[in-house]
Structures are given as C-alpha cells and as structure tokens.
Amino acid sequence: MGTSLDVLNHEMVPDHQIMDEEEVADLLATYHISLEQLPKMYHDDPAVKAIGGDVGNVIRITRDSRTAGRAEAYRLVVKRPKK
Amino acid sequence: MNSDMEQRIDTLDLPYRTREDLKASLAERDVTDGEFDLILEMVFSEYRKSRIEPCEAVGVVAAQSIGEPGTQMTMRTFHYAGVAEINVTLGLPRLIEIMDARREPSTPTMAVYLLNDWAFNRDRAREVSWQIEAAPLHEFGDITIDMENMQVLVMLNKAVCDRRKIGVEEILEAAPRKIREKRHFRDFEVEGDPKKVSITFTPKNRESYQNLFQLAEHVRHVIVQGIDDIERVVVRKEGGEYILYTEGSNLKDVFEVEGVDTSRTRSNNISEIADVLGIEAGRNAIIQEALSTLNEQGIGVDVRHIMLVADMMCMDGEVKQIGRHGIAGEKESVLSRAAFEVTVNHLLDAAIANEVDELNGVTENVIVGQPIQLGTGDVKLIAKPINLKI
Numbered sequence: 001m002g003t004s005l006d007v008l009n010h011e012m013v014p015d016h017q018i019m020d021e022e023e024v025a026d027l028l029a030t031y032h033i034s035l036e037q038l039p040k041m042y043h044d045d046p047a048v049k050a051i052g053g054d055v056g057n058v059i060r061i062t063r064d065s066r067t068a069g070r071a072e073a074y075r076l077v078v079k080r081p082k083k
Numbered sequence: 084m085n086s087d088m089e090q091r092i093d094t095l096d097l098p099y100r101t102r103e104d105l106k107a108s109l110a111e112r113d114v115t116d117g118e119f120d121l122i123l124e125m126v127f128s129e130y131r132k133s134r135i136e137p138c139e140a141v142g143v144v145a146a147q148s149i150g151e152p153g154t155q156m157t158m159r160t161f162h163y164a165g166v167a168e169i170n171v172t173l174g175l176p177r178l179i180e181i182m183d184a185r186r187e188p189s190t191p192t193m194a195v196y197l198l199n200d201w202a203f204n205r206d207r208a209r210e211v212s213w214q215i216e217a218a219p220l221h222e223f224g225d226i227t228i229d230m231e232n233m234q235v236l237v238m239l240n241k242a243v244c245d246r247r248k249i250g251v252e253e254i255l256e257a258a259p260r261k262i263r264e265k266r267h268f269r270d271f272e273v274e275g276d277p278k279k280v281s282i283t284f285t286p287k288n289r290e291s292y293q294n295l296f297q298l299a300e301h302v303r304h305v306i307v308q309g310i311d312d313i314e315r316v317v318v319r320k321e322g323g324e325y326i327l328y329t330e331g332s333n334l335k336d337v338f339e340v341e342g343v344d345t346s347r348t349r350s351n352n353i354s355e356i357a358d359v360l361g362i363e364a365g366r367n368a369i370i371q372e373a374l375s376t377l378n379e380q381g382i383g384v385d386v387r388h389i390m391l392v393a394d395m396m397c398m399d400g401e402v403k404q405i406g407r408h409g410i411a412g413e414k415e416s417v418l419s420r421a422a423f424e425v426t427v428n429h430l431l432d433a434a435i436a437n438e439v440d441e442l443n444g445v446t447e448n449v450i451v452g453q454p455i456q457l458g459t460g461d462v463k464l465i466a467k468p469i470n471l472k473i
Contacts (some may be wrong), residue, residue, distance in 0.1 A: 005338045009346045012356065012364040012371075042400040047361035061363055066370075066386045069100030075362075078400065 007046045015062040016047050019074070024058045027074060035076060042080040053077050084109040088119055095123070097130060138461040140445070142395075145388035152382040153178060169317055169328050171351070177376045181369060184396060184404035186354050191332035193313075196347035197325060208318050208325035211342040213247045215329065216316040217309040220258055220302060223247075224280075228299050230292070235284040235299045244280075249308050251280050257307045258282060265311065268301045270294070310336045334359045357402045365402050369393040416440050418447035 007013050019027070028035065035058070041048060043055045053059055057077045065071035088109070092102050105126060114122065135141060156175040172180065172190045180188055195215065201207045220226070224239035237258075244251055255275035259282075263269050270287040284302055286294045315330040329337075332350040337343055338359075350356055351372060357365030370386065370393045377384050395410055396403050403409035411423045417433040417440045442448055445455045454460040 005345045007360050007364075010360055010364065011346055012349065012367045013360050014363050014367070016363070039394075039398045040400040041362050045361045045400065046359060047363060063363070065098075065100075066390070067100075068098035069103060071098070075400075080400070 006050065008050050013047055014064065016051050016053075017060045017062075018051060018053050019058045019060050023060075027058070038074050038076040040078045041075040043077050044080055045077075048077055055079050084112060084114055084119075088114070091119075091123075097126070101126070101130060138456075138458050140457050141391060145391045148388045149377075149384055149392070152377065152384055155382065156377075156380050169315075169330055173376060173379055178373065181353065181373050181376065182392070182405045184354060184402045184409065188352055190330075191312075191350065191352045191355075193327075193329040193332045193334070193337065193348065193350045195316075195327040195329060195337055196344040197327070197342050198344050201342035202324040202326075202344075205318070205320075205325060207342070208327065210248060211340060212316040212318055212327050213249075213308065214340045214342075215309055215313055215327065215337060217306045217311055217313055217331075218247070219304045220254070220307050221304070223249075223254060223307065226299065226303050228295065230295070233286065233289045233295055235295070235302050237282040237284070237302060239280040239282070241280055247308065251277055254307050255282060258302070258305055259284075261305045261307065262301050266301050266305060268298070271298050310340075313337075354402050357397075362397050362400055362402070366393045366397040369396060369402070414444070416442070416444050416447045418442075418450050419444050422446050422450065 008016065024035075038058065041059065043053070048057075048059065051059075055077050059075050059077060061073045061075060063071050063073055084106075089106060092106055095102060097105075105122075109119075109122070153175060156178065169192055170190055171177075171192055172188065176189070195211075196202070197208055197211060201211055220237065223243050224237055227236045227238075228234075229236055239251055239254060241251070244254065255277060259271075259273040262271070272285045272287065274283045274285070276282070284298055286298045288294045310333050312333040313329045313331040317328045319326055319328055332352045332355060334348070334350050334352075334355050337348060338345050349368075353365055353368045353372060356368045370389050373389045373392070374384075374386060377389075392405065396405065403413075405411065407424045412420065414420050417429060417438050421429040421433075440447055442451065442453065443456065445457060448455045
C-alpha cells in the first residue's frame, strides 16, 4: 500500500555514489590522508543500502551547499559498532 | 565572452557557485583574452583572500558566533506557529535540543506533503489525514458498560465509519489486537457482530468491577485507525496545495500511507531523519533546524558555523551530541576531557587505564603552559646556518 520509499529521491538526501579504487587513491593522495581519516558512515545507513555500498567502500556525496553551490564530501563505510 | 572562455572557467579550481556567477556576469560582455586573464587573476586573488587560513581556530570562532547571539534568544519555550494551533518548541530550548541530539524532541512535529492527486483537493487531503491521525475507538461509536452482565458494549456508528473510510470488519479485527499488543492487556474475551455493528468485550475475571472498568478504559482509548504516535493532524493550504501538519512524528509509518509525497515530507526529529533517510539527511536536518530556529528569532548566524557544527556531529556515521556524551567526551586527550566536565572521573579513569596524553590539542597545552598549536604557534622555524661564524 502507498508509494514506495526511495530515500535517494528525498530532497534532504544528497547524491551518493560509490567511488572506484583509482578515485579513492587519487582522493587520498590530494589531501595527503589515510583512509581512516575520512568521515564515516555506517553500512546499514539507508542511503548506503540504496546504492548497494558495503563496508570498505568510499562514498562520494555531492551536496547542495549553501555557500559553494555544490560541494563534494567523502565518507568511508564502516560497520556499525555494537552497543 | 566566447565558448572557449566558458570552458576555461569550467576547469578552474573554484567553487561551483563562483564559476557560475563568473560565467553569468561575463556572458553579455565583450572581453579580450588579455582582459579575461586579468579578470581570472583578480577572481583568484579575491577567492584566496576569502578562504579560511591554515591554523585558524574555526571551532572557537563557530562556538562564539553561535553562543553570543544565543544569549539574546528568548527563554520562552512555547509558541504557536502560524494559524494552525500546532505547538512547537522554539528559541533557546530548541537550539539546545538540536545540539544535544535528543532522541525525541519535546514537541515532535511533521510536515506531510501530498502527491499531486491528493494535494489540490481538500476532501482527498482529509482522507490522507484520517489514515495518519491516531483515532481511539470511542470516536467511532458509543461505549457502554453493562454492569449486570459484566460486559463492555461497543455500538459502532456506521455513518462515522463510512465517512472516515474504515470498514466495520477492520475495526472488529484491529480493536482487540491493538489492546493486546499496544496496551498489554490480555485478560478479556471478545465477540464481534458485523451485522449489528457491535463488539462485546468480556473480562476473564467476572467477579471484579475494577477489572471491568479497567477494560472499558482500554476499549475507549485503543487506537483503531491512524498511526499511534501522531496525536493530531491539521490540514493547511499553502501555496495552492494542502499540507498536513502533525503533532507527533513517525516518518517510517507515514511514508507507507497512500498519497504521501515521500520526497518532501519531513519531521523535526533529527535522529529519526538520520535513522530513516541516512546520516547525510540528518546533517541537512541539523543545519535547517538550527538555522530556522535562529532566524525565527531574528538572529543572523553565518551558515558556515552551523555547517561546521553539523559536520562534527555527523562525522562518525551517527548523530552525536555536542557534550559529555558526544564530541567532547570522545576526545583523544585526557586533560582536554577533564577540562570540560566531571574532571575527577576522567582523571581517575585515565590513571587506572594508564593513559598517555600526547599534548597535541589546544586545551591540554594551555593547561601545561605550552604554546598552543594554532595560528603562529603551529609554525616551526628552522634556521639554515649560512655564513655563520661563531
């Protein structure tokens, strides 16, 4: 019953994309950081599930920024820690 | 400007909006290549000046920039927003609520947007609202207590059921199930008669009047239609379309209701948004809620400060509060944590766990009396011994 929910269609959810290994290597090289230094997101995050991401993937998020107009952010998918 | 220049602008290392603005302002002008180069040079130098400098303490600036205007906010908690009497927490209490990342805001509300077929017709919008608003059984008929036979009798009103688009069978099925599941009251038997549109509840213990009245109370208040958490729905017309404003929030269940626009419907419960739509939507919710709370009081805070706070809160994949149980409590440094709150506990725990403080942050270096690693304090000078005669 009702309309099916696609979280990626919601106006509050920015565009999520899985980056391939080459892009990740480029990203880490430009900012001189290690993978662990990226912001995280959990593997059971609705947006990660919607694009089929898994633990270890880096997700490129294209946000509608209020200052820059469009901004890219990156998050590493990690397992949700048990409480 | 020719297309060649436009392509050059696209490849520049500038923010999207700056590039678009540049293109727009040059679109109608004739510029030579030399002038174009000069413009680019000036744009770049302006852009470099506008960027935050390395070693700038942005967190402290953000804290001051939100904290100072915060002192001017009213302490008044309640406010009725607009014409519909939906009660929402505003002002300082709301701001504190956002920063504390409470699981449940003190006044959860939703704005439910409708799909095209429902949004422009008042009656159809009302139909959706009945699917959402929690309606107890006593709204659908008369409930009487038969003390002689120790029974609770429900006579459903067919007209009301038809108007609210719910079948009698549905109520016959939902009422006893919901009493058992949601209200955790199981000691009764039920007999429904679809022809006479009545339901009879009989308690198992037929000796106790107290039990009978208890059962009657459950029967009266059991939710048979709508979503349990949503206590009230107000239909309002805004910009030509009907929008439902609710008291109480349950995004997940509302998204399943027919006619609800799942791309625009929103809640003011940030952690609910983060759970249902993901951490990035949670980040957006923090920014929007904080900004609208501040702006509603006529306080202008630059969005960059709020974005920084929201980024910090959502850094680890879930919404963390700013405080002892969140960002401040998870700092690497013992001294920094001890300086914030519950000093003795942190020092004691750190001593027991044999923790080492690397003295990398600001707070811990202030405590031990060293230069802090910010601004000029972060720069180390190394002199090259050239022509040095000693």
